[in-house]
Structure formats: structure tokens, C-alpha cells
Amino acid sequence: MNRELYPFPGGLQIPPHKELSNAKTSLITPLPDSIILPLQQHIGTPAVPLVKTGDKVLKGQIIARADGYVSVPVHASTSGKIIDIGNYTVPDPLGLKAPCIVIEPDGDDVWFEIKPTHDYASIDPKDLQDVIREAGIVGLGGAGFPAHVKLREGTESAVDTLIINAVECEPFISCDDRLIREKPGYIVNGTRMIRHAIQAKYCVIALEADMPEAYAALKELIDDDIDLIQLPVKYPQGGERQLIKVLTGMEVPSGGLPIHMGIVMHNAATAAAAYRAVIRGEPLISRYVTVSGEVNDPRNLQVLLGTPVKHCADQCGYEDKEGQAIILGGPMMGMYVNNMHMPVIKTTNCVLVTSTYNKSPEMPCIRCGQCVDVCPEKLLPQQLFWHAHAKNYDRLREYHLFDCIECGCCSFVCPSNIRLVQYYRKAKRQITQDEQTRSGADHARERFIARNARLAREEQTQNNELLAGSDIGELDKQAFIQAAVERTRAKRAQLGKQENSDDDQE
Ligand code: SF4
Ligand code: SF4
Structure with a gap:
């Protein structure tokens, strides 16, 4: 079906570099020496441990329960012994430590009792949401918002359109592309299942034109019930607000939510994980991760959650060299980290090794306006920069700092090399902390x-x-x-x- 598209403002054409990793079949990563599972791998309240040091656990067993509604449990990603519960380095831009449960794998990889369901359509939508919650499913596209919360919002309001976001617009990242090519049935059936869970009238799977193999794999399995849309490549089209604009022509208002417009969006990998949880009874204990950039064998890996990032990089021929940076995520929105000791968590989609990052010194703003032209949120990045620099938080609110999706387009084009997004992130963190204190x-x-x-x-x-x-x-x-x-x-x-x-x- 030909669908009218509505381009979003701003944005960029960036060299994709996906060919480095997307052509090779994914590898199952061997078991590491230890599995480090943070209690918080999602947006919301951290999980609460249910085990103690010395306990034996099985693969898929809940080892930390959800604490409150916006929270999900943590499951053991392999069988073994709990050797510590304490603070370890986690994926964090400041290199912070956080509470984790550490498992020493026994090598047997023995599953806990799992309860598959063969007919999701016979399950009440609310019960389906509970299964998805118990399986620890969160948005795998980067944000890590608990999936059941979005699904519950869906059943509490009339949902017109379910959008499955397979737009993987960040350069270098190809984990969704590989997942779709290798397991298209999970995506298509996961999409149908989520549609049943929120009783959506229409359903769309959207991906960009640089994923022709993934498109063909989905096309093969799709009937008239799902609209499969190929979009021209443009960054950051995978952003929730940008994709809604492109597909529907509607703009999510500042501070509003897609559900208020009858729209629910989930990432393709989230749909696959939800399907797997219901049909096979398997909680979220692994994910696809792209390892790319300056490694000898860039590719996608199937990784158990809790596996150290260094162990993943080693599978792809990583060599520690002077002047390299490690980014978790892509070069535009990813997080620079200063070591690889932290584990892969539910939201880790890419490990990028690069020495071609922006090392030039920052120069004064010359008011060229290029940052304004590329901002997909129609913000005024240079004003945000000045007010962030001056710590003028009231003015930052007036200029809608919290609408900034941290896409990095402004920093990318800035001729003065100003790391604009870093200023915005710091200001957002400070404002949030001040609000919590107050x-x-x-x-x-x-x-x-x-x-x-x-x-x-x-x-x-x-x-x-x-x-x-x-x-x-x-x-x-x-x-x-x-x-x-x-x-x-x-x-x-x-x-x-x-x-x-x-x-x-x-
Ligand atoms: S692109 Fe850089 S130099 Fe130009 S107006 Fe924006 S912040 Fe200033
Ligand atoms: S990072 Fe924020 S301010 Fe900069 S272009 Fe993206 S949305 Fe606009």
C-alpha cells in the first residue's frame, strides 16, 4: 500500500557505516567468567534482590523482583552461583557504580521451569501485559521504558495505530537489521501479539530503505493486517516523535504523549522479545548487540545480559590502541565510557570502537544558525547552549530543553566544535536533581x-x-x-x- 509520508523538519544525511556489520550472520557469544546484572536496567525504580550470596540459580530464574508499577524484574541469564551483590561499574556517562547481582556461571546453562503459551490470542490482553512484565521486557530501542506500562496505557485508552519502529537510523548500528533478517517471524508475530494486547485498529511496521533484506524477510510473512513501510533514509527518523510525524503527519505536542493521539510505538526488538516471552516462556535474558568500528571483525552478537562489554569486543577482534574511544550506542546519541568493565544491559544496542571522534577544541559560537536548521525538534540550540552555559535553568525551560531528544544533529554541524548535547545533558541532569531535592x-x-x-x-x-x-x-x-x-x-x-x-x- 502506498502511504503518504510527511517529512519531519531538520535532520541529516550521515554516512551509515552499517555495511561493516550487517552482512554477517550473528554469533552466539560464549559464556563469560562472570555475569554482572544491574538491578536497574530500565527507566523506573530498581528491582529488589530475591537472592543472597552463595545461592544457586537457574537460567531464566527471577533473581530480583520489580519494585512498584514502573519497574521490571531481573532474571539470571545463565545458571550458576551468586558470588556477590554489591556496587559495580554500570553503563553510565559519569562512570558511576550501581547495585548489581554477580553470577559465576556453572557452564551447564540449565533453564528454570518455563511456561510457554501456544495461543496468545486466547489470552486476555491484561493478562498478556502481566506476562510481558514478569518477563522483564523493556524498550530495547535505547530508552528502556518498561513495555507493560505502554501496553497498559494502550488498553486504558482507545488505540488507533500501533507503530513498530524498525528504523535503525544511527550510523554503525545494525542489531535490529540482523534480528529481523534472522528472526522475522518473531517480529511479525510479536507485532500481532502486541496489537492484540492493546486492541489497536491499525498496525504499521516502519523501516528505512537501507534495510532491503530485512524488508523482504518481513514482506514474506506479512498479510494485509500489517502495513509494511519503507522510508527514505534520514537521521533521526527513528525518534518516536519524528517517526509519528513521518507516518501520520501529526506532531506530538510538547510535554504530550503519543497515546494521547491514539498511537502506541514499540521497537521491533521489543516486539520480538515480548513474543518470545509469551510463546516460549523465556524472559528477557539476551539481546542482539552490534560491535563495530575499529575492531578486526565487526559484526552482531547474541549476548547474554550481564556479559562484560570487553568480552563482547574480544569476540570481534578488539585491540586496545592509543587514542581510541569506546561508545555504547552510536556516534550520534551514544554514551562515551572510559573502560569496558561494565556489562551489556537491556538497553545496550552497540559497542563502537572509534578514534575518529571530535577532538578539536571548542571555539566561540559564531551565530551561524546551522544548528537551528538541522534541529528536528524545531528548537534553538544556540540559545539552549547559552542558557545551559550560564546555568539559567528558567530560561532553559522556556526554550523547551526537555523537548531536546539529544539526537546530536546540532553538535554534528557546529563549525565551532561545540559539544552542544553535552551541555544539554548536564543541564537536564542538574534540573532533575534540583527537582528531586525540592x-x-x-x-x-x-x-x-x-x-x-x-x-x-x-x-x-x-x-x-x-x-x-x-x-x-x-x-x-x-x-x-x-x-x-x-x-x-x-x-x-x-x-x-x-x-x-x-x-x-x-
Ligand atoms: S552551529 Fe555552533 S556556531 Fe553556529 S549558531 Fe549553532 S552553536 Fe553557534
Ligand atoms: S540535540 Fe536537541 S537541540 Fe540538538 S538538534 Fe537534536 S533535538 Fe535539537
Whole structure:
């Protein structure tokens, strides 16, 4: 079917470099010496450990439970022994450590009891969402948002269109391309399953024209129930807002969500993982990862979650050389890391080794406006830069800093070599931290006021009970009441003082 397309503003044509890795069949990565599983591999609350050091675990067993609605469990990705629960380096731009469960594999790779389901269409959509949650499925396209939350939003509102995003627009990354070529049935059936889970009217799988083999593999399995769309190549077309614009002509408003427009989007690999979880009963314990750039044998790997990044790079002929940078993700939106000790997690799609990153010193902004021309969000990147530099957070909000998708187009074209996105990321982090601190202080103050109000109520009740049960005369009663009123006044005055001093501290 020919579908009208609506190009998004800005964007770039960038050399794709996908040919380095996408032509070779993926390899199953051998078991590493240790598996390091962070309790937080998703957006939301970290999982809570259910095991202790010394426990034996089986492959696929839940070792940390979800904590709250926006959270997912963590499963052992192989069988073995828990050798530590502690802080380890995780994928993080600041090189931070976070709580992890470490497994020493026993080499047997023995599965925990799994419960396959052969007919997803017979399962109630809400039950299907629970299965997907228990399997620890999160968005595998990069963000790591728990998949069940998006699905639940889908059942709570009428969904017009389900979009399966197979647009892999970042240079070098080809893990979705390989997954689709090798397991097209997972994608197509996963798409149908998600459609059933949210009862969507229409369904689209979108990918770019530089994935002809993947397109052909899907085409073979698709009937009229799914619209398969090939898009002209343009970066960052895989962005949620950009792809919605291209396919529907609609723009997700600032601060809005696709579901408010009747649209739900999932990544192709997420659809495959969800299908696998339901039909084969296998939780999310592995994923495809591209290892590319300056390694001897760039290719895609099937990797158990928790496998150290260095172990993956070694399978592809990595050699440690002077001047190289390691990026988790692609060169535009990826995260520079200063070692390879951290594990592959649910959101790790690529390990890129490169020495051709921007090392030139930053120069002053010359107001050329090139960054404005390429911004797909129609922002004013140079203004954002000035206000981020000046730490003027109010102005950054006015200029819609949080609409920035960190695509890197502005940094890419900047003739002054200004790493614009780094400034935006830092500012976003600071604003978020400030908000968390403020909401923590507000919460403490509310609790303080509520506690004092409760104490005052209790004292009042005691006074009433005393009065009711006593045989003191009318005059004494008046004096008793007056004393109680005075005490309450004094307490209120004290409370007000405390409140003011809390305000002063903020
Ligand atoms: S591209 Fe760079 S130099 Fe040009 S206006 Fe933007 S920030 Fe300034
Ligand atoms: S990184 Fe942000 S400001 Fe820069 S082009 Fe992308 S969306 Fe616009």
C-alpha cells in the first residue's frame, strides 16, 4: 500500500557505516567468567534482590523482583552461583557504580521451569501485559521504558495505530537489521501479539530503505493486517516523535504523549522479545548487540545480559590502541565510557570502537544558525547552549530543553566544535536533581505538618474525654478549656515558626 509520508523538519544525511556489520550472520557469544546484572536496567525504580550470596540459580530464574508499577524484574541469564551483590561499574556517562547481582556461571546453562503459551490470542490482553512484565521486557530501542506500562496505557485508552519502529537510523548500528533478517517471524508475530494486547485498529511496521533484506524477510510473512513501510533514509527518523510525524503527519505536542493521539510505538526488538516471552516462556535474558568500528571483525552478537562489554569486543577482534574511544550506542546519541568493565544491559544496542571522534577544541559560537536548521525538534540550540552555559535553568525551560531528544544533529554541524548535547545533558541532569531535592524537602515538610496536626487532634480528643468523664464544676471546666485553648495556640505558633524556618532553608 502506498502511504503518504510527511517529512519531519531538520535532520541529516550521515554516512551509515552499517555495511561493516550487517552482512554477517550473528554469533552466539560464549559464556563469560562472570555475569554482572544491574538491578536497574530500565527507566523506573530498581528491582529488589530475591537472592543472597552463595545461592544457586537457574537460567531464566527471577533473581530480583520489580519494585512498584514502573519497574521490571531481573532474571539470571545463565545458571550458576551468586558470588556477590554489591556496587559495580554500570553503563553510565559519569562512570558511576550501581547495585548489581554477580553470577559465576556453572557452564551447564540449565533453564528454570518455563511456561510457554501456544495461543496468545486466547489470552486476555491484561493478562498478556502481566506476562510481558514478569518477563522483564523493556524498550530495547535505547530508552528502556518498561513495555507493560505502554501496553497498559494502550488498553486504558482507545488505540488507533500501533507503530513498530524498525528504523535503525544511527550510523554503525545494525542489531535490529540482523534480528529481523534472522528472526522475522518473531517480529511479525510479536507485532500481532502486541496489537492484540492493546486492541489497536491499525498496525504499521516502519523501516528505512537501507534495510532491503530485512524488508523482504518481513514482506514474506506479512498479510494485509500489517502495513509494511519503507522510508527514505534520514537521521533521526527513528525518534518516536519524528517517526509519528513521518507516518501520520501529526506532531506530538510538547510535554504530550503519543497515546494521547491514539498511537502506541514499540521497537521491533521489543516486539520480538515480548513474543518470545509469551510463546516460549523465556524472559528477557539476551539481546542482539552490534560491535563495530575499529575492531578486526565487526559484526552482531547474541549476548547474554550481564556479559562484560570487553568480552563482547574480544569476540570481534578488539585491540586496545592509543587514542581510541569506546561508545555504547552510536556516534550520534551514544554514551562515551572510559573502560569496558561494565556489562551489556537491556538497553545496550552497540559497542563502537572509534578514534575518529571530535577532538578539536571548542571555539566561540559564531551565530551561524546551522544548528537551528538541522534541529528536528524545531528548537534553538544556540540559545539552549547559552542558557545551559550560564546555568539559567528558567530560561532553559522556556526554550523547551526537555523537548531536546539529544539526537546530536546540532553538535554534528557546529563549525565551532561545540559539544552542544553535552551541555544539554548536564543541564537536564542538574534540573532533575534540583527537582528531586525540592520534592524531597516538600515531602518532609508535609509529613512534619501532618504529624503535628495529628498530635494536636489527639490532645484535643484527650481533653474532650477528660472533660466528659470528670465531675469538675462549671467554673473549673471554663478554666480547663481556657488552658487547652492556650496550649493549642502556643503549639500553632510553634508550628508556624517551624514552617517559616523550613522555608528559609529551601
Ligand atoms: S552551529 Fe555552533 S556556531 Fe553556529 S549558531 Fe549553532 S552553536 Fe553557534
Ligand atoms: S540535540 Fe536537541 S537541540 Fe540538538 S538538534 Fe537534536 S533535538 Fe535539537
